[in-house]
Amino acid sequence: xxxxxxxxxxxxxxxxxxxxxxxxxxxxxxxxxxxxxxxxxxxxxxxxxxxxxxxxxxxxxxxxxxxxxxxxxxxxxxxxxxxxxxxxxxxxxxxxxxxxxxxxxxxxxxxxxxxxxxxxxxxxxxxxxxxxxxxxxxxxxxxxxxxxxxxxxxxxxxxxxxxxxxxxxxxxxxxxxxxxxxxxxxxxxxxxxxxxxxxxxxxxxxxxxxxxxxxxxxxxxxxxxxxxxxxxxxxxxxxxxxxxxxxxxxxxxxxxxxxxxxxxxxxxxxxxxxxxxxxxxxx
Numbered sequence: 001x002x003x004x005x006x007x008x009x010x011x012x013x014x015x016x017x018x019x020x021x022x023x024x025x026x027x028x029x030x031x032x033x034x035x036x037x038x039x040x041x042x043x044x045x046x047x048x049x050x051x052x053x054x055x056x057x058x059x060x061x062x063x064x065x066x067x068x069x070x071x072x073x074x075x076x077x078x079x080x081x082x083x084x085x086x087x088x089x090x091x092x093x094x095x096x097x098x099x100x101x102x103x104x105x106x107x108x109x110x111x112x113x114x115x116x117x118x119x120x121x122x123x124x125x126x127x128x129x130x131x132x133x134x135x136x137x138x139x140x141x142x143x144x145x146x147x148x149x150x151x152x153x154x155x156x157x158x159x160x161x162x163x164x165x166x167x168x169x170x171x172x173x174x175x176x177x178x179x180x181x182x183x184x185x186x187x188x189x190x191x192x193x194x195x196x197x198x199x200x201x202x203x204x205x206x207x208x209x210x211x212x213x214x215x216x217x218x219x220x221x222x223x224x225x226x227x228x229x230x231x232x233x234x235x236x237x238x239x240x241x242x243x244x245x246x247x248x249x250x251x252x253x254x255x256x257x258x259x260x261x262x263x264x265x266x267x268x269x270x271x272x273x274x275x276x277x278x279x280x281x282x283x
């Protein structure tokens with residue numbers, strides 16, 4: 001019942017106090033969570049303690065794998081041999097500005113850190129917060145996740161997100177390196193990472209990424225069109241999590257608590273996505 005309540009919290013971007021109120025008065029919420037009408041809804045502190053227990057016992061990865069196994073049993077998730085699409089997204093910290101409290105101490109999240117990104121227009125964008133790393137399949141189901149401070153480079157979590165039995169891996173040029181190319185080749189995994197340019201081991205002699213005042217030629221555009229058509233799946237998943245689940249900004253002043261919140265979002269997303277796949281297959 002508590003786990004179902006936290007799934008509702010993720011789907012509707014609710015705080016613990018609002019979740020308590022919704023379970024007390026909304027019959028649909030009570031029905032989903034398994035609460036009978038005479039039963040009293042748990043209070044907000046109980047939800048907090050239960051979430052802390054999930055984090056303390058490292059149960060979120062177990063729960064995500066259990067959801068994947070159940071989806072696999074219903075034929076909606078490919079256990080092995082599928083395609084993996086890797087990417088990361090920056091999440092703004094709850095307190096990201098250098099303000100001070102009455103005692104003169106900084107109120108910024110001490111576990112968050114700055115991420116500096118240069119866009120295609122050449123402008124630098126700095127964000128104080130965290131970074132969510134994700135491995136998504138072609139069907140939009142989340143396979144694996146990681147959660148770090150904002151200053152951790154995307155490629156540091158690359159191999160940790162992979163199972164090693166994929167047929168191919170798609171990622172942007174951020175993840176390109178000779179070491180990762182060798183790691184994929186040793187496991188006979190297709191390397192579909194967009195190259196940055198010419199380097200040993202690749203017969204590609206042009207930049208595959210457009211930048212300011214430097215357009216892609218016809219061959220590069222065709223290359224990006226083919227590969228980006230697959231990579232856009234993970235961008236869509238991040239967009240859904242930010243728009244509908246509140247992923248764009250942290251709720252807590254702690255990396256592990258925000259990680260648990262993010263992992264609950266991923267579980268809720270996989271459940272809803274699995275239902276969409278099931279409904280589409282029945283048409």
